[in-house]
Amino acid sequence: MSIGRPLEYDPAKVLDAAMQTFWRRGYEGTSLHDLLAATGLSKSSFYQAFSSKQAAFHQALTHYCETLTTRLREKLRTADSGWEFIETVLLSAAGEARAGDDPRGCMIVNVATEFSSRDAQVSELVTDGVKRVTLIFVAAVRRAQKEQTIAADKDPKLLGRYLLSSLSGLRTMVKAGSSHGAIAALVIPIMAALK
Amino acid sequence: MSIGRPLEYDPAKVLDAAMQTFWRRGYEGTSLHDLLAATGLSKSSFYQAFSSKQAAFHQALTHYCETLTTRLREKLRTADSGWEFIETVLLSAAGEARAGDDPRGCMIVNVATEFSSRDAQVSELVTDGVKRVTLIFVAAVRRAQKEQTIAADKDPKLLGRYLLSSLSGLRTMVKAGSSHGAIAALVIPIMAALK
DNA sequence: CGGGTACTGTACCATTCGGTCCAGAAGATT
DNA sequence: AATCTTCTGGACCGAATGGTACAGTACCCG
Numbered sequence: 001m002s003i004g005r006p007l008e009y010d011p012a013k014v015l016d017a018a019m020q021t022f023w024r025r026g027y028e029g030t031s032l033h034d035l036l037a038a039t040g041l042s043k044s045s046f047y048q049a050f051s052s053k054q055a056a057f058h059q060a061l062t063h064y065c066e067t068l069t070t071r072l073r074e075k076l077r078t079a080d081s082g083w084e085f086i087e088t089v090l091l092s093a094a095g096e097a098r099a100g101d102d103p104r105g106c107m108i109v110n111v112a113t114e115f116s117s118r119d120a121q122v123s124e125l126v127t128d129g130v131k132r133v134t135l136i137f138v139a140a141v142r143r144a145q146k147e148q149t150i151a152a153d154k155d156p157k158l159l160g161r162y163l164l165s166s167l168s169g170l171r172t173m174v175k176a177g178s179s180h181g182a183i184a185a186l187v188i189p190i191m192a193a194l195k
Numbered sequence: 196m197s198i199g200r201p202l203e204y205d206p207a208k209v210l211d212a213a214m215q216t217f218w219r220r221g222y223e224g225t226s227l228h229d230l231l232a233a234t235g236l237s238k239s240s241f242y243q244a245f246s247s248k249q250a251a252f253h254q255a256l257t258h259y260c261e262t263l264t265t266r267l268r269e270k271l272r273t274a275d276s277g278w279e280f281i282e283t284v285l286l287s288a289a290g291e292a293r294a295g296d297d298p299r300g301c302m303i304v305n306v307a308t309e310f311s312s313r314d315a316q317v318s319e320l321v322t323d324g325v326k327r328v329t330l331i332f333v334a335a336v337r338r339a340q341k342e343q344t345i346a347a348d349k350d351p352k353l354l355g356r357y358l359l360s361s362l363s364g365l366r367t368m369v370k371a372g373s374s375h376g377a378i379a380a381l382v383i384p385i386m387a388a389l390k
Numbered sequence: 391c392g393g394g395t396a397c398t399g400t401a402c403c404a405t406t407c408g409g410t411c412c413a414g415a416a417g418a419t420t
Numbered sequence: 421a422a423t424c425t426t427c428t429g430g431a432c433c434g435a436a437t438g439g440t441a442c443a444g445t446a447c448c449c450g
Contacts, residue, residue, distance in 0.1 A: 024311070026223070026309060028221070028223040028224050029223050029309070102311035102312040102313065103311060103312075104311070105308065105311075108371070109308070109367055109370075109371070110308055112367065112370040112371045112372070113300065113304075113305055113308045113309075113367075113370055114221060114224070114308075114309070116219070116297035116298060116299065116300075116370060117297040117298075117372065118297065123372055126371055126372060127371060127372040127373075130368075130371045130372070130373070158380055158381070158383075158384065159384060161368070161373070161377060161380075161381060162381050162384040162385070164364075164368070165361070165364035165365060165367065165368050165378075165381050165385075166360070166361065166364050167364070168363065168364045168367035168368070169359075169360035169361050169362070169363045169364030169365075169367070170360060170364075172304055172307065172308075172360065172363035172364070172367065173325075173356070173359070173360050173363070175304075175307040175308055175311060176303070176304070176307045176321055176322065176325045177307070177312065177318055177321060177322040177325070178322075178325070178356070182356060183360075185353055185356075186353070186356060186357050186360050188353075189353065189354060189357040189388040189389075190357070190360075190388065192387075192388045193384040193385065193387045193388040194384075
């Protein structure tokens with residue numbers, strides 16, 4: 001290994017660039033040309049780094065899940081409270097309606113929408129990602145229950161799934177072009193269901 | 196006009212077939228070949244019926260909005276109560292997880308996800324569709340308020356948007372591969388927010 | 391400095407994409 | 421039956437798709 005000429009690109013950056021592209025444009029929507037432009041790689045280097053467009057996509061999606069879950073876990077860990085974590089996450093999703101550039105939404109959701117269940121491998125990645133994110137929300141609910149901001153007799157798994165579903169709903173409204181104010185206001189009824 | 200050979204296909208059926216295809220596979224995901232197979236038209240007839248793939252897509256999306264809103268309005272009109280209407284709609288969305296075949300979700304949402312905001316015309320159709328569906332939900336909330344199942348002091352517009360957002364969330368969970376039971380259970384916390 | 395390794399750019403490939411065109415067949419009207 | 425209109429199938433188009441092959445070259449190690 002690694003006898004000879006060393007890599008001239010940063011594999012992590014390249015994977016991230018590929019991920020960003022797939023995230024924004026979806027699988028069918030991103031051409032090889034787009035990927036090359038985004039990564040800065042030549043075609044040969046690209047096919048040496050990833051072995052195909054599909055493989056690149058799989059890796060990108062996996063990378064996305066990884067990044068997302070660790071980021072969320074960290075956020076939950078450093079949050080003042082479970083309740084505040086939940087509210088922050090929901091509001092930040094609503095906040096995507098603010099920035100002028102087109103909202104990317106959640107890549108997992110985008111992928112799930114594009115490949116309904118046509119690709120078995122992709123489906124597996126999606127359900128796995130959803131499961132892991134759900135666990136984080138369940139943990140947040142449990143923490144809020146310990147902190148007595150959510151009633152202890154509620155089912156944390158149910159509420160965790162409810163929150164994930166609500167988050168996806170918010171993101172959908174963002175993509176559909178609703179105004180930031182209208183979307184942010186939805187956080188109130190959403191969180192009312194937790195009480 | 197209409198002197199000469201008459202149409203051999205039913206324009207309504209053809210538009211519907213095109214809509215189904217775009218609904219399932221999205222815009223990029225549907226090739227001309229797919230459309231021809233679905234509609235049964237020859238290439239010439241297709242380009243005579245619609246003038247381009249884009250035009251067909253616009254018409255299909257418009258047709259979808261039309262169909263959806265009239266169906267929902269009718270459902271609300273014949274429903275026993277506003278509350279029951281809301282519950283039925285949410286549960287039927289959850290029910291899409293039951294059928295073996297891949298869930299199509301809501302075409303408006305699918306389109307909004309595929310074209311974030313890249314196509315101005317499409318964006319307009321999407322926001323317009325969302326607006327119209329929202330109005331139906333708002334009407335349902337108002338009716339439920341009259342029927343005293345939802346408190347009169349709540350903002351019906353807010354709750355209507357909340358319901359649409361929640362519905363989209365449910366559909367997302369369906370697409371992500373969650374089980375029917377898990378999704379149907381979400382209806383409880385969702386509707387709890389209305390109380 | 392020489393040899394081997396592995397990256398880089400380009401030319402090339404078959405296929406499919408959306409779309410056009412045209413010759414001809416089929417039906418309605420007279 | 422003549423004629424006029426309009427639908428139909430297939431040939432054809434340029435461009436872009438994902439992917440491969442190859443020659444050249446930059447780099448590390450001995």
